[in-house]
Amino acid sequence: MAPGKKRPDNMNKPVTIKDLAAILHTTPSTISRALRDKEGVGSEMRNRIKALAKKMDYQPNAVAAGLRKGKSDTIGVIVPRVNRDFFSGVIAGIEEVAYENQYSVIICQTHDQIEREREYVETLLSARVDGILASISLETNNYDHFKKAMKKGIPLIFFDRIPGEMKVSRIEIDDYKGAFRVVQHMIENGYRKIIHFAGPDYLNVYRNRKEGYLAAMQKYGLPVEKEMIIYNNLTLEAGRESMKQLLDNDIVPDALFSASDYAALGALLFMQEKGYHIPGEFGVAGFSNEKFTSYITPPLTTVDQHSREMGRYCTELFLKERSGDKIPPEKIVLSPELLIRQSTQKTDKNFN
Amino acid sequence: MAPGKKRPDNMNKPVTIKDLAAILHTTPSTISRALRDKEGVGSEMRNRIKALAKKMDYQPNAVAAGLRKGKSDTIGVIVPRVNRDFFSGVIAGIEEVAYENQYSVIICQTHDQIEREREYVETLLSARVDGILASISLETNNYDHFKKAMKKGIPLIFFDRIPGEMKVSRIEIDDYKGAFRVVQHMIENGYRKIIHFAGPDYLNVYRNRKEGYLAAMQKYGLPVEKEMIIYNNLTLEAGRESMKQLLDNDIVPDALFSASDYAALGALLFMQEKGYHIPGEFGVAGFSNEKFTSYITPPLTTVDQHSREMGRYCTELFLKERSGDKIPPEKIVLSPELLIRQSTQKTDKNFN
DNA sequence: AAGGACAACACAAACGTTTGTGTAATTTTT
DNA sequence: AAAAATTACACAAACGTTTGTGTTGTCCTT
Numbered sequence: 001m002a003p004g005k006k007r008p009d010n011m012n013k014p015v016t017i018k019d020l021a022a023i024l025h026t027t028p029s030t031i032s033r034a035l036r037d038k039e040g041v042g043s044e045m046r047n048r049i050k051a052l053a054k055k056m057d058y059q060p061n062a063v064a065a066g067l068r069k070g071k072s073d074t075i076g077v078i079v080p081r082v083n084r085d086f087f088s089g090v091i092a093g094i095e096e097v098a099y100e101n102q103y104s105v106i107i108c109q110t111h112d113q114i115e116r117e118r119e120y121v122e123t124l125l126s127a128r129v130d131g132i133l134a135s136i137s138l139e140t141n142n143y144d145h146f147k148k149a150m151k152k153g154i155p156l157i158f159f160d161r162i163p164g165e166m167k168v169s170r171i172e173i174d175d176y177k178g179a180f181r182v183v184q185h186m187i188e189n190g191y192r193k194i195i196h197f198a199g200p201d202y203l204n205v206y207r208n209r210k211e212g213y214l215a216a217m218q219k220y221g222l223p224v225e226k227e228m229i230i231y232n233n234l235t236l237e238a239g240r241e242s243m244k245q246l247l248d249n250d251i252v253p254d255a256l257f258s259a260s261d262y263a264a265l266g267a268l269l270f271m272q273e274k275g276y277h278i279p280g281e282f283g284v285a286g287f288s289n290e291k292f293t294s295y296i297t298p299p300l301t302t303v304d305q306h307s308r309e310m311g312r313y314c315t316e317l318f319l320k321e322r323s324g325d326k327i328p329p330e331k332i333v334l335s336p337e338l339l340i341r342q343s344t345q346k347t348d349k350n351f352n
Numbered sequence: 353m354a355p356g357k358k359r360p361d362n363m364n365k366p367v368t369i370k371d372l373a374a375i376l377h378t379t380p381s382t383i384s385r386a387l388r389d390k391e392g393v394g395s396e397m398r399n400r401i402k403a404l405a406k407k408m409d410y411q412p413n414a415v416a417a418g419l420r421k422g423k424s425d426t427i428g429v430i431v432p433r434v435n436r437d438f439f440s441g442v443i444a445g446i447e448e449v450a451y452e453n454q455y456s457v458i459i460c461q462t463h464d465q466i467e468r469e470r471e472y473v474e475t476l477l478s479a480r481v482d483g484i485l486a487s488i489s490l491e492t493n494n495y496d497h498f499k500k501a502m503k504k505g506i507p508l509i510f511f512d513r514i515p516g517e518m519k520v521s522r523i524e525i526d527d528y529k530g531a532f533r534v535v536q537h538m539i540e541n542g543y544r545k546i547i548h549f550a551g552p553d554y555l556n557v558y559r560n561r562k563e564g565y566l567a568a569m570q571k572y573g574l575p576v577e578k579e580m581i582i583y584n585n586l587t588l589e590a591g592r593e594s595m596k597q598l599l600d601n602d603i604v605p606d607a608l609f610s611a612s613d614y615a616a617l618g619a620l621l622f623m624q625e626k627g628y629h630i631p632g633e634f635g636v637a638g639f640s641n642e643k644f645t646s647y648i649t650p651p652l653t654t655v656d657q658h659s660r661e662m663g664r665y666c667t668e669l670f671l672k673e674r675s676g677d678k679i680p681p682e683k684i685v686l687s688p689e690l691l692i693r694q695s696t697q698k699t700d701k702n703f704n
Numbered sequence: 705a706a707g708g709a710c711a712a713c714a715c716a717a718a719c720g721t722t723t724g725t726g727t728a729a730t731t732t733t734t
Numbered sequence: 735a736a737a738a739a740t741t742a743c744a745c746a747a748a749c750g751t752t753t754g755t756g757t758t759g760t761c762c763t764t
Binding site: 057 | 364414415419426435437441447456458459460475478479480617
């Protein structure tokens with residue numbers, strides 16, 4: 001006996017429905033129906049089949065079933081990054097509902113690059129996913145790849161970051177309202193010269209946050225000079241840097257509303273280093289309710305986006321659409337939640 | 353013309369390799385080879401095929417290919433939760449390497465429940481994933497489901513949370529060393545009565561952290577009373593609660609090393625509320641380098657686990673193993689990184 | 705007791721690829 | 735120039751299911 005030879009007692013070929021059929025002198029169709037509890041097979045036979053399947057450790061082949069059925073029981077999710085609190089929250093929500101409905105989820109991260117986004121749409125289409133849930137990348141200014149997916153008739157649902165021009169189901173939070181409320185809150189707390197860190201205007205979320213900011217300022221008759229809106233890439237470093245430049249140019253605001261928590265944090269740290277008292281001399285609010293925001297000093301006022309719920313709704317929307325038959329695109333708008341924390345509480349307490 | 357009828361100009365049937373073959377009066381095999389740049393088809397024919405494929409918007413069917421090839425170009429990832437900094441970091445790393453190697457990744461979250469873990473292993477086996485990367489749930493004390501996967505011969509690699517008894521590839525960080533270093537650092541900074549928040553002993557990571565803690569204490573001749581090791585579920589609330597109970601029982605340590613950042617935070621907040629100065633009167637260190645740890649006041653000393661790298665290595669290990677042919681299980685141990693921050697700096701500065 | 709209804713199963717085709725093999729025609733070798 | 739090798743393609747089977755359609759036999763109906 002030559003050692004190293006594959007042992008013949010365990011032919012690695014996985015057992016198939018055909019094998020079961022052969023053993024029981026029946027046919028694959030009967031096995032299939034029995035295993036899936038479809039009618040058309042007697043209870044005695046059914047039991048024998050299930051018993052044998054268990055005994056032989058039969059493992060259904062979802063790939064084969066998928067091919068035959070023309071569906072994969074899989075949904076594809078495209079996000080810029082998986083390790084951001086917001087997106088990982090959405091993914092958590094998606095996975096939950098998917099699990100409850102026997103769907104698997106394939107995740108794709110674009111790193112905010114349109115090219116990867118394109119490739120991933122292609123991959124998902126090839127994989128014959130039953131639906132695509134996506135939040136577009138920062139770079140995405142052309143939607144041909146998504147239109148292609150739509151043309152194939154597979155449910156496509158966008159969340160949070162949404163292409164403006166497409167007629168498609170979407171779920172977003174009311175960024176405008178969220179921003180408006182934050183800024184209103186800040187104004188009511190006595191801040192006047194409130195600047196804004198903004199993201200690119202072509203992304204709905206950032207545009208809307210900016211609009212909300214502008215509307216609130218206008219409502220209270222506060223002027224917004226051009227230099228009070230700073231576009232940067234919303235990272236911690238960018239926030240710090242932008243703040244520094246403002247001060248260097250002798251522009252001294254008394255508050256900041258940032259479209260991102262990270263940039264808000266950068267600015268906050270910088271101002272603290274410069275000796276400003278927060279929130280007494282400088283108020284700061286962010287957006288997204290990243291986890292760290294409630295633990296820093298002072299805790300950061302921000303807006304919660306209900307990421308997990310967004311993921312859940314998103315998947316439920318997919319479940320509704322998957323039936324086919326062209327339902328008109330639906331639009332869900334979640335209400336953001338203003339989380340007032342210490343960083344914007346310019347109260348007497350803080351001045352003493 | 354009855355409105356509402358499906359327009360016949362767009363028969364929704366996706367175009368297949370057969371359709372292309374029929375049009376070009378050739379055969380599916382030639383189309384297949386041409387499209388995948390396999391040899392055996394002339395350059396003129398190849399060009400015509402590719403042109404037609406593009407023109408007709410041919411979309412390869414990965415499911416069919418998967419069935420035929422017996423592989424899915426997909427890897428399954430099982431984690432307790434996707435929206436934890438550590439795990440989402442690992443997932444990010446996995447996705448990156450997977451992407452570079454044309455693999456898709458299916459994610460599954462167990463919510464720390466063994467039952468879900470079982471189901472997901474089953475699902476992944478059915479989906480004929482080419483490999484499984486997993487971090488076991490808190491509840492997992494039986495590994496039959498994973499053994500079954502191994503028996504099928506598909507690469508199985510564990511990361512971070514690893515079943516003790518299985519002969520299988522794994523990648524972990526040296527929790528022992530990480531814990532030892534933290535505690536040593538705390539002792540050298542003058543802390544003496546250092547307590548420990550521990551997770552369940554049957555999980556390698558928590559057991560090792562506890563061992564590291566004990567070893568450091570012992571090395572410096574510091575006694576560890578039984579009540580100095582507190583087992584809790586390592587959440588923020590648990591940390592707060594455990595701390596409260598200690599004080600209620602008149603046990604007053606001068607420092608805490610927690611196996612989790614969240615529990616450390618809970619304790620830290622509680623002690624601050626009680627008026628203790630941190631790090632002057634009470635030192636705190638956590639584990640995992642959650643994002644918030646560097647932004648709180650004082651910034652929290654912790655241990656970074658290189659989550660992204662872990663994900664990358666994990667996937668690379670899979671790539672090595674997928675060739676088949678029973679490579680002996682490999683073990684990679686990453687070095688943790690001690691991040692000394694203010695919460696454990698019992699310096700003069702803090703006493704003044 | 706003849707007819708229909710129904711249950712339990714068998715039969716066969718199909719899903720869209722990939723790949724081993726067969727077969728001409730062309731090119732290379734000697 | 736004949737033999738050998740190579741190229742370019744066609745042919746056909748296979749991957750493991752699911753599902754529509756037959757084919758029996760049994761049970762009920764009247």
